[in-house]
Amino acid sequence: GAVVSQHPSWVICKSGTSVKIECRSLDFQATTMFWYRQFPKQSLMLMATSNEGSKATYEQGVEKDKFLINHASLTLSTLTVTSAHPEDSSFYICSARAAGREEGYTFGSGTRLTVV
Amino acid sequence: QKEVEQNSGPLSVPEGAIASLNCTYSDRGSQSFFWYRQYSGKSPELIMFIYSNGDKEDGRFTAQLNKASQYVSLLIRDSQPSDSATYLCAVNFGNQFYFGTGTSLTVIP
Numbered sequence: 001g002a003v004v005s006q007h008p009s010w011v012i013c014k015s016g017t018s019v020k021i022e023c024r025s026l027d028f029q030a031t032t033m034f035w036y037r038q039f040p041k042q043s044l045m046l047m048a049t050s051n052e053g054s055k056a057t058y059e060q061g062v063e064k065d066k067f068l069i070n071h072a073s074l075t076l077s078t079l080t081v082t083s084a085h086p087e088d089s090s091f092y093i094c095s096a097r098a099a100g101r102e103e104g105y106t107f108g109s110g111t112r113l114t115v116v
Numbered sequence: 117q118k119e120v121e122q123n124s125g126p127l128s129v130p131e132g133a134i135a136s137l138n139c140t141y142s143d144r145g146s147q148s149f150f151w152y153r154q155y156s157g158k159s160p161e162l163i164m165f166i167y168s169n170g171d172k173e174d175g176r177f178t179a180q181l182n183k184a185s186q187y188v189s190l191l192i193r194d195s196q197p198s199d200s201a202t203y204l205c206a207v208n209f210g211n212q213f214y215f216g217t218g219t220s221l222t223v224i225p
Contacts, residue, residue: 006159034213043204043215043216043217043218044204044215046212046213046215049212091157093159093160095213104148104162104208104213105213106162107152107159107160107161108159109158109159110159112157
């Protein structure tokens with residue numbers, strides 16, 4: 001149980017285009033989901049907290065107009081990287097926690113974004 | 117600022133040995149503690165979680181928590197080459213997770 005599905009697993013896009021990443025909780029409802037970014041050989045950095053039915057909360061230094069988050073249902077959150085540039089190339093990971101489960105947060109499989 | 121610190125390593129141990137991974141955290145109000153394993157290019161996967169002071173064992177893994185010292189560790193017994201990965205310590209406070217930078221472990225056959 002507590003499976004989080006993330007798609008796509010990898011994507012290559014041209015500079016200036018936008019990319020959407022989906023994160024779905026398959027067997028539980030997630031009022032809150034988290035989006036992380038990880039650069040090579042670095043740890044996960046929290047980008048934003050996605051709240052169902054309300055605006056996302058962004059961490060300091062993360063541009064909310066560039067990284068658009070939509071959490072329209074209890075099982076789906078999306079992250080759209082707008083006007084992507086090569087420096088946005090990274091590994092993006094979502095996570096969520098099923099209510100009442102003590103084992104913490106479940107991570108999606110991650111999305112490797114390469115902007116060329 | 118809530119901080120979680122780990123020795124980045126790399127830590128190398130021979131196959132069959134005990135690997136010891138350490139983590140300290142700054143917030144005394146932290147409630148729960150997690151160890152994740154992350155292979156290169158993959159998403160983190162949960163190994164263990166611990167809430168109470170003392171030891172918690174699961175197979176070859178033992179998590180140790182000392183809240184007074186704000187210290188949590190992970191011991192891996194009978195280390196295998198397949199254990200070679202980066203190990204992330206995570207601390208839960210409220211609705212937030214805070215990750216350490218990870219310790220790279222290499223188990224040498």
